[in-house]
Amino acid sequence: MIRTSRNILKCFATVFTVAILFMSCEDEYKRVGEEAVKPIFPQGVAQNFTLTYTETIEAMSSQDSANSKVIAVLTSPISEDFDNQSFKFRTFPKGLKVDFFDEKGQKSVVTADFGIIYSQTNLIDLQGNVVIESFDGKKLETEQLYLDRSNNWIFTEAAFTYTNPDDGTVMDGEGMDFNKDFSFFKANKTFGLMTIKEEEELQ
Numbered sequence: 001m002i003r004t005s006r007n008i009l010k011c012f013a014t015v016f017t018v019a020i021l022f023m024s025c026e027d028e029y030k031r032v033g034e035e036a037v038k039p040i041f042p043q044g045v046a047q048n049f050t051l052t053y054t055e056t057i058e059a060m061s062s063q064d065s066a067n068s069k070v071i072a073v074l075t076s077p078i079s080e081d082f083d084n085q086s087f088k089f090r091t092f093p094k095g096l097k098v099d100f101f102d103e104k105g106q107k108s109v110v111t112a113d114f115g116i117i118y119s120q121t122n123l124i125d126l127q128g129n130v131v132i133e134s135f136d137g138k139k140l141e142t143e144q145l146y147l148d149r150s151n152n153w154i155f156t157e158a159a160f161t162y163t164n165p166d167d168g169t170v171m172d173g174e175g176m177d178f179n180k181d182f183s184f185f186k187a188n189k190t191f192g193l194m195t196i197k198e199e200e201e202l203q
Contacts, residue, residue: 003143016110022077026081032073041059042081042091043082043084044080044082046078046081047050049079050075053072053074054069070101072100072101072149073099074096074097074117075097075099076092076094077094077095078092078093079091080092087100088189089115089117089119091116092117094143095113095114097110097111098111098124101171106136110130110132110145111120111129113127113128113129113130113158114127114128115129122148122149123147125144126144126146127148128144129141130143130144130145130156136165138164140163140176141161141162144156144157144158144160152179153177153179154178155190156176158173158174158175158176159172160174160176160187171187171189171190172190173191175187175188176188
């Protein structure tokens with residue numbers, strides 16, 4: 001009986017020691033990198049998503065008397081709503097298209113493979129095969145582009161190709177900012193300017 005009791009006590013002591021070792025290892029383990037990032041999930045998912053941006057033309061005197069006009073329409077096959085986060089945003093994992101309208105109603109189009117709208121900053125982050133085509137045929141191609149909806153301004157720090165059919169030129173560069181109708185733009189770096197339209201011969 002004494003030997004059996006001693007064996008039982010030894011077993012309990014061994015189990016207790018192993019448990020302490022496991023607990024100490026677990027407490028000292030610190031998650032780093034991707035393991036330290038907590039997964040987040042959208043509070044809602046919408047298919048065939050459409051978002052229309054408008055602005056008021058005249059001062060609003062009542063809810064029924066205000067006139068407004070459409071300045072942009074965003075469409076996407078799917079949208080994920082992350083307004084449940086402290087910094088609210090919405091993603092478009094399968095790409096999106098944005099139609100912009102100027103004061104005359106002329107439309108320019110932006111397309112991208114992926115997009116994020118940051119609700120609190122009115123900023124749209126477009127990524128992957130970003131293409132802007134203005135109503136008069138100007139075209140910008142880049143891999144990432146930001147749309148500042150508050151200031152109607154567009155900018156990128158990535159490499160780009162800009163095509164202007166008016167003067168028949170193609171410009172490659174890195175970093176550019178401009179307004180939504182391409183009436184003003186500034187390139188940070190340019191790698192070359194090539195004329196592609198031949199001069200007409202005088203008769």
